[in-house]
Amino acid sequence: MNAYSRVAEPAAPFELPPQGLGVSALAEPPAPAKTQPHRRLGIGAADPLGWLLGPAILLLGWTIGSFTGWLDSRILPAPWATIAAANELIADGRLQANLAVSAWRATQGLALGSSIGLTLAIASGLTLAGGYLIDGAVQMKRAVPILALIPLLIIWFGIGETMKVSVIALAVFTPIYLNTHAALRGIETRYVELAETLGLSRKAFLTEVVLPGALPGFLLGLRFAVASSWLALVVVEQMNATSGIGYMINLARVYAETDVIVVGLLVYAILGLASDTAVRALERRALSWRRTLAR
Amino acid sequence: MSAPSSLPIVRVRDLVRRFTIKGVLDGVDLEIRRGEFVALLGRSGCGKSTLLRAIARLDHEATGSGDIVAPQNLSVVFQDARLLPWKRVLDNVILGLADRDARERGQKALAEVELGGREQSWPAELSGGEQQRVALARSLVREPELLLADEPFGALDALTRIRMHVLLKRLVQAHSPAVLLVTHDVDEAIELADRIVVLEQGKVAADIPVALPAAGTERAEAFAALRRELLARLGVQPTEARPAA
Numbered sequence: 001m002n003a004y005s006r007v008a009e010p011a012a013p014f015e016l017p018p019q020g021l022g023v024s025a026l027a028e029p030p031a032p033a034k035t036q037p038h039r040r041l042g043i044g045a046a047d048p049l050g051w052l053l054g055p056a057i058l059l060l061g062w063t064i065g066s067f068t069g070w071l072d073s074r075i076l077p078a079p080w081a082t083i084a085a086a087n088e089l090i091a092d093g094r095l096q097a098n099l100a101v102s103a104w105r106a107t108q109g110l111a112l113g114s115s116i117g118l119t120l121a122i123a124s125g126l127t128l129a130g131g132y133l134i135d136g137a138v139q140m141k142r143a144v145p146i147l148a149l150i151p152l153l154i155i156w157f158g159i160g161e162t163m164k165v166s167v168i169a170l171a172v173f174t175p176i177y178l179n180t181h182a183a184l185r186g187i188e189t190r191y192v193e194l195a196e197t198l199g200l201s202r203k204a205f206l207t208e209v210v211l212p213g214a215l216p217g218f219l220l221g222l223r224f225a226v227a228s229s230w231l232a233l234v235v236v237e238q239m240n241a242t243s244g245i246g247y248m249i250n251l252a253r254v255y256a257e258t259d260v261i262v263v264g265l266l267v268y269a270i271l272g273l274a275s276d277t278a279v280r281a282l283e284r285r286a287l288s289w290r291r292t293l294a295r
Numbered sequence: 296m297s298a299p300s301s302l303p304i305v306r307v308r309d310l311v312r313r314f315t316i317k318g319v320l321d322g323v324d325l326e327i328r329r330g331e332f333v334a335l336l337g338r339s340g341c342g343k344s345t346l347l348r349a350i351a352r353l354d355h356e357a358t359g360s361g362d363i364v365a366p367q368n369l370s371v372v373f374q375d376a377r378l379l380p381w382k383r384v385l386d387n388v389i390l391g392l393a394d395r396d397a398r399e400r401g402q403k404a405l406a407e408v409e410l411g412g413r414e415q416s417w418p419a420e421l422s423g424g425e426q427q428r429v430a431l432a433r434s435l436v437r438e439p440e441l442l443l444a445d446e447p448f449g450a451l452d453a454l455t456r457i458r459m460h461v462l463l464k465r466l467v468q469a470h471s472p473a474v475l476l477v478t479h480d481v482d483e484a485i486e487l488a489d490r491i492v493v494l495e496q497g498k499v500a501a502d503i504p505v506a507l508p509a510a511g512t513e514r515a516e517a518f519a520a521l522r523r524e525l526l527a528r529l530g531v532q533p534t535e536a537r538p539a540a
Contacts, residue, residue: 190373190375190377191377191379193353193373193377194373194377194379195391196352196353197351197353197369197370197371198370198390198391198433198437199391200390200391201391204391208379208382208390208391209379212379212381212382213379213381215381287381288417289380289381289382289417289418289419290380290419
């Protein structure tokens with residue numbers, strides 16, 4: 001710093017404004033403008049494993065809290081107790097069996113809801129009559145929280161699998177419909193004009209221009225839909241279920257098995273993360289033509 | 296250049312268009328002969344794009360009157376290249392072509408616009424000039440009788456534009472479609488066209504054949520004279536005009 005000040009000193013009398021400089025400003029010699037890089041406004045490149053930092057700190061805090069006894073094991077069991085509980089659940093097959101049931105429900109609901117959402121979005125997005133018939137009705141349905149529909153669905157379908165899958169499908173359907181519909185209606189006029197001047201048939205216009213153009217919207221909807229499907233799953237499995245991760249958690253609550261509850265929650269977290277990663281991978285593959293900011 | 300035959304392939308009679316976004320037409324008559332290169336020159340909002348869109352049958356919403364005869368087999372090059380970003384370059388070129396040899400012809404057209412080897416690129420990987428060349432290939436592969444170009448080089452930089460002029464001239468010589476080029480660039484119009492039609496406030500204000508001597512100082516002088524005349528037609532004062540390139 002000293003050497004630096006000496007070099008800058010001779011220039012100082014010329015650069016200083018005639019008055020009004022505070023003492024601190026005098027102590028810091030004005031830096032030569034040439035060598036100073038531009039202030040960087042972007043956040044720079046992220047480390048691919050950087051996101052692990054937050055979870056790692058949480059895990060560390062959890063471990064320390066449990067080890068020192070600051071965390072009561074009735075409130076939150078120690079990490080090693082949770083691992084032991086998970087091992088036990090796997091050993092007697094309960095975890096696998098319940099996980100399979102839950103995953104199957106979510107898959108059925110997702111498939112059913114996506115198909116309905118996609119079909120209705122295409123019908124309503126690509127024809128005026130379809131739009132008049134469908135869009136208003138879907139917007140109304142969207143305004144009703146999915147949980148409020150459960151009593152009605154129980155009366156219609158009972159408390160069995162049909163009701164559970166229907167609730168998940170209804171939760172999935174809305175984001176798929178909304179995003180696909182918006183993308184279909186958002187196809188740019190210039191592409192429509194292009195298709196007209198190229199003399200494209202109606203079928204070619206749909207398959208070459210409209211549907212690929214709306215694919216980003218559909219995939220975005222799918223990501224929301226996957227998240228919704230797990231949410232709906234948790235709700236239906238805590239009502240009148242006799243199997244599934246949610247049932248396992250609920251049962252553990254009755255016996256105050258906090259460790260089993262934590263294992264169930266972790267399974268939900270892993271399922272959610274894994275399915276979102278899968279959809280994002282699908283998105284990257286299907287939309288490789290895009291050159292976006294976040295590659 | 297192949298001599299334009301006398302047979303008109305475009306005939307516009309008393310065309311009136313009102314309340315379109317870009318301009319109005321107020322009784323336009325225009326004929327384009329087979330193989331003829333016509334530049335449509337005019338200031339912004341004079342209706343030149345409106346006329347082109349009417350001939351291209353893209354003005355569904357417009358109201359007006361008049362008759363247009365134009366070939367079915369026409370092709371449009373827009374100011375933006377208008378490539379589908381989700382299709383590779385070759386698939387953009389042959390979009391909508393069902394014939395068996397479409398891929399082969401598409402490859403040939405790409406080679407003609409000096410983009411051989413870029414068939415499998417995505418449009419986003421190309422520069423603006425390259426994208427516009429793909430758009431040209433997409434038009435040419437259809438062997439149109441009429442090529443409509445709506446300020447196709449307006450978004451390109453000056454150097455790329457000169458290269459595109461040379462390329463377009465060569466392609467038009469090879470395929471001999473009739474061309475209607477909408478532009479506001481006087482030099483571009485003189486450089487490329489057989490005939491220049493000046494549009495002013497929705498009417499044809501001048502219809503000037505371009506007959507320049509082949510080369511040398513005589514050509515330069517004729518070029519400059521025509522340029523002065525056209526600029527005066529467009530209402531640019533001599534003191535405002537920069538010297539001819």
